[in-house]
Amino acid sequence: MTTRRDLLGASAATALLAACASPTPSMQDKPPIVFVHGNGDSASIWLTTVWRFESNGWPRERLHAIDVPYPLARDDDARPQPGRTSTAEHMAYLKSEVEKVLSASGARQVVLVANSRGGYAVRNYVQNGGGAAVVSHAILGGTPNHGVWADPAYLPGSEFNGAGPFLTALNAPKDAAGDEVTGPVKWLTIRSDNNDKYAQPDGQWIGRRGQPTHVTAEGPALKGATNVVIPRLDHRETAFSPAAFDAMHRFITGRAPATLEVVPEDRVLLQGKVTGLGLSSTDAASGSYANNLPLPGARLEVYAIDPATGERRGGPVHAQTVGPGGAWGPLATTRDTRHEFVVAAPGYATTHIYRSPFPRSSTLVNLRPERLPEADRAAPAVAIMNRPRGYLDPARDRMAFDGQSPPPGALPGAGVATSRLKPAGPARPIVAEFNGERVVGRTWPDTGIRTGPGPWMIDVTVLELHD
Structure with missing residues (x-):
């Protein structure tokens, strides 16, 4: 869905983020950031993003990438499946990791940055797990917020089904304006214009070529969030590219990063x-x-x-x-x-x-x-x-x-x-x-x-x- 906050392109995103970034921790007090990987991935996927935050002054000890032991989603969220996690288990693991970071850092709040399925755990935690009290900013790169497909007849219990119970509950309007995000957390979504394999009208990338998914390139956007569109990015680049980092940094701090490059260390x-x-x-x-x-x-x-x-x-x-x-x-x-x-x-x-x-x-x-x-x-x-x-x-x-x-x-x-x-x-x-x-x-x-x-x-x- 397109909201009045949707913008197309990096230059438009820059202007929006500078204007919309509300009172945040100062640049001298870098907030702890917890990075949440996607389906089947690991903490290591955040390597270059962590380097970029470090290169812009973030202390290494305030950057924490979690490693979900079983990172794959169940085919049916309600049915146990060996080696896979439910949405409840996913959220509980994130909650425990955030509590560790808060305890170790002494901070009152954290920033959550997620890619793809990781964004589901972030939204679930903020909406249903008490995260609204301890999360200042939530950034979702490529999260299929309205599903990879939205078809009640195809894998109806999957968390990736926009017509299924999990996403239907997450996307229910939260206020009279119809916002889909939970306050007072400040929300940013980053999506591609049309190059995200999991935000396509055709089911090619889920093994259903020629069948409609009932979702579009706008699927990752959320009403009530700041929604940034960066042309040509693919599904993972919405979280791990220099352009995505630029959007993240501006949203958290209200300022452009000093560099998009990784600054080398001697040792x-x-x-x-x-x-x-x-x-x-x-x-x-x-x-x-x-x-x-x-x-x-x-x-x-x-x-x-x-x-x-x-x-x-x-x-x-x-x-x-x-x-x-x-x-x-x-x-x-x-x-x-x-x-x-x-x-x-x-x-x-x-x-x-x-x-x-x-x-x-x-x-x-x-x-x-x-x-x-x-x-x-x-x-x-x-x-x-x-x-x-x-x-x-x-x-x-x-x-x-x-x-x-x-x-x-x-x-x-x-x-x-x-x-x-x-x-x-x-x-x-x-x-x-x-x-x-x-x-x-x-x-x-x-x-x-x-x-x-x-x-x-x-x-x-x-x-x-x-x-």
Whole structure:
């Protein structure tokens, strides 16, 4: 729905946010911010957003990204489903995390920033969980507030159904003006003009091509909120792009950020968590689902690598067996060093993860080894290009994977975040490129050395973009 507060474009958003930002904590008293990830994601997806807030003066200890243990929604919110959370469980977890942040910081209120499904937990917490008293600002990037679809006949109990009980209750008018948001919290939604895969009139991205969803690009907007539209953004970029950060900063502070860039640090300390995949059947590949539970017993090795070839420069600069909590690190490094992270665990493919250098310290360098689908089990090697904070859109972006442009599997419409290759031949460099970011790694052909049962447990190369 379009409200009088809807604006199109970054320049209009700038003017609106400067005018609408009401009394807020001063720039000297940066409020604690709690970041809430979306369906199937983890805290690590907020890495670059946290860096941007730090680069604009936010103390690191006031920036908290939560890790929902089971981040996937149920197919039917009212029915238990292994490895998935209900809306009530999701909200309860967020509430407990906010209470921890309030206690640790001594603040009276927090800012909540969410992407996609995370916005449901934020709205539920503010409306039904007592959050209205402790949340000053709520920012929702790409949250499908009126559903990914709105069809009483299709998965009627899903929280993503705009005609279902969960969203119907959240969107019920709160006052005589028909506002859908709960006060006194100040609300901001950020959406795309027409490029969000989960705000489309056709069901292509939910497996129902040619069938109407009964939602539009305006679905993330909320009556009573400040609704900002930024052209061409995809579903994830509504929360993780520089333009989205700019809107967030202006809304919280009433001022433009000093920079949209990540300001490098001289001393970089990296740490995070090693997580795995749960199982919903006896088939370790087809029956797996994403979770953020620790993977104790996993072996991690980190190598400094040559930036041009991906070759290791000597032995590991860090090595450990992951303990019960899943934590790894810390690793002291420099802002210019490129690394290879190798994660090995029984039942998983040994996974070699390559990324751009880390310009700043982070506790959000989370790592997850791969399980291979049936189609990849006989491959000589597997390589994956992964863009966690956005999608691969050949109609919009400049990108290539191992010299192939567009990367295999990338589709117009910003709906695919990964590309997969099965490179043959001896080990060699392999490159992922996206809008100027260039990640170099190595292929790892099958050596016959297994880390778990089954002939399909080959090594996997993952080239992951910071972007």
